[in-house]
Amino acid sequence: MDRINTKDIKAWNAEYMFHPFADPNAIAKDKPLIIEEGRGALVFDIDGKEYIDGQGGLWNVNAGHGRKEIIEAITAQLNKLQYYSLFGGTTHGPAIELSKLLVDLTAQEGMTQAFFSTGGSEAVESAMKLARQYWKLAGKPERTKFISLHRAYHGVAFGGLSANGTPAFRQAFEPLMPGFFRTETPYVYRNPFTDDPAELAHICATLLDRLIEDQSPNTVAAFIAEPIQGAGGLIVPPAEFWPLVRKVCDKHGILLIADEVVTGFGRTGSMFGSRLWGVAPDIMVFAKGINSGYVPLGATMFNARIEQAFRKAENAWFMHGNTYLAHPLACAAALANLDIVVKEDLAANAASVGGYFLDRLNAMQQRQPHVGDVRGKGLMIGVELVADKKTKAAFTSDDQFGAKVSKRCRDHGVLVRNIYDTFIISPPLILTRAQVDRMVDVMDEALTFQTRAYAKG
Numbered sequence: 001m002d003r004i005n006t007k008d009i010k011a012w013n014a015e016y017m018f019h020p021f022a023d024p025n026a027i028a029k030d031k032p033l034i035i036e037e038g039r040g041a042l043v044f045d046i047d048g049k050e051y052i053d054g055q056g057g058l059w060n061v062n063a064g065h066g067r068k069e070i071i072e073a074i075t076a077q078l079n080k081l082q083y084y085s086l087f088g089g090t091t092h093g094p095a096i097e098l099s100k101l102l103v104d105l106t107a108q109e110g111m112t113q114a115f116f117s118t119g120g121s122e123a124v125e126s127a128m129k130l131a132r133q134y135w136k137l138a139g140k141p142e143r144t145k146f147i148s149l150h151r152a153y154h155g156v157a158f159g160g161l162s163a164n165g166t167p168a169f170r171q172a173f174e175p176l177m178p179g180f181f182r183t184e185t186p187y188v189y190r191n192p193f194t195d196d197p198a199e200l201a202h203i204c205a206t207l208l209d210r211l212i213e214d215q216s217p218n219t220v221a222a223f224i225a226e227p228i229q230g231a232g233g234l235i236v237p238p239a240e241f242w243p244l245v246r247k248v249c250d251k252h253g254i255l256l257i258a259d260e261v262v263t264g265f266g267r268t269g270s271m272f273g274s275r276l277w278g279v280a281p282d283i284m285v286f287a288k289g290i291n292s293g294y295v296p297l298g299a300t301m302f303n304a305r306i307e308q309a310f311r312k313a314e315n316a317w318f319m320h321g322n323t324y325l326a327h328p329l330a331c332a333a334a335l336a337n338l339d340i341v342v343k344e345d346l347a348a349n350a351a352s353v354g355g356y357f358l359d360r361l362n363a364m365q366q367r368q369p370h371v372g373d374v375r376g377k378g379l380m381i382g383v384e385l386v387a388d389k390k391t392k393a394a395f396t397s398d399d400q401f402g403a404k405v406s407k408r409c410r411d412h413g414v415l416v417r418n419i420y421d422t423f424i425i426s427p428p429l430i431l432t433r434a435q436v437d438r439m440v441d442v443m444d445e446a447l448t449f450q451t452r453a454y455a456k457g
């Protein structure tokens, strides 16, 4: 078949494809940007226009686009073996090597086993199934409930969906799974309790404790949370929060699941979000940055507590897994990607370039009347836009303020994601200071432009 021409591609855009997280009518009117090439922290559209990839694909392209080392590793694997099953007594080298590497990388957190999947949502489901089966093996089958945070995002499968803390992500698909409960998230900028971060951490940890007491601790399997909340609005908890959560979980014997799908592998300036807070969870959930999005992959890691429950039991089958888990190409990509992450110390680059980014955004906040809050760690940064800085009043959905600013940034060669008037900045971790300067200059101009338009009404 002849290569389809650019004209057809443009004409068919959003005509035959139902898009994720989109209103089909809106997207048909305002068609998605067609990305054709990627190089480092840059991407190019179908007309050859260059953009800084401020969203890092979907906060997953940590090592950058078009990395030769990763492409060569995938190609070499493809020439050897494109697929083999991990079910029923077979396996392959890349999965074995990757499991060893992941256990080594998470030694500080005490992970001893890796279970693979094809992405974040599945990795979350694996974590929940492991937690439930763990309690059955431990002789406490009534421990089945899950607790999560308001504004949490744990993917789109029914388990993770039932734990999600943003109603808009859940409502169209109700009824959800029974046995899921949510508690307050330590959102420093907006909460009904206090402006003091340390106090807020204590209050939220106490509310978690009370919810567990209310449900009866011996019915709760696990607490699941993101070390820094992502899709729910980029919420960085106070430093005290996670250590307190670990204490509350330990007090009640509850498993702690860290959903590190975004925070894993350097994004926050630390190798893992859990490490940033100095906490060892029982289960760590990975995807995205594990191989920078070259081939879909997820991993669910767990510690000796869970491993031993399975090993000590007789016939403790884990009856879970799917065809493409630990796909050889995905594992080969992960091995090459993690080599880059470690050798180039991308976590350190994220910390220093991210610090510079925050400084520049904080300065921008001073002169921009609609920048309510700037927050982040490493290269996981949120900029919350508000109608009124003093009252923190949000824009109405009719204003489309964030969407318009984000569109103007795009027109000027910078991609930043807007979620409910919070800009999500999550570029590749190889980003340079010069690219930060360009991003901030473009955002600054777009905000000034939209502020004038908004004032005129």
Ligand code: PMP
Pocket: 119, 120, 121, 122, 124, 153, 154, 155, 156, 226, 230, 231, 259, 260, 261, 262, 287, 288
């Ligand atoms: N957990 C978190 C914290 C996420 O941010 C995401 C996706 N953004 C998921 C789970 C789901 O991952 P996936 O989209 O790969 O299924």
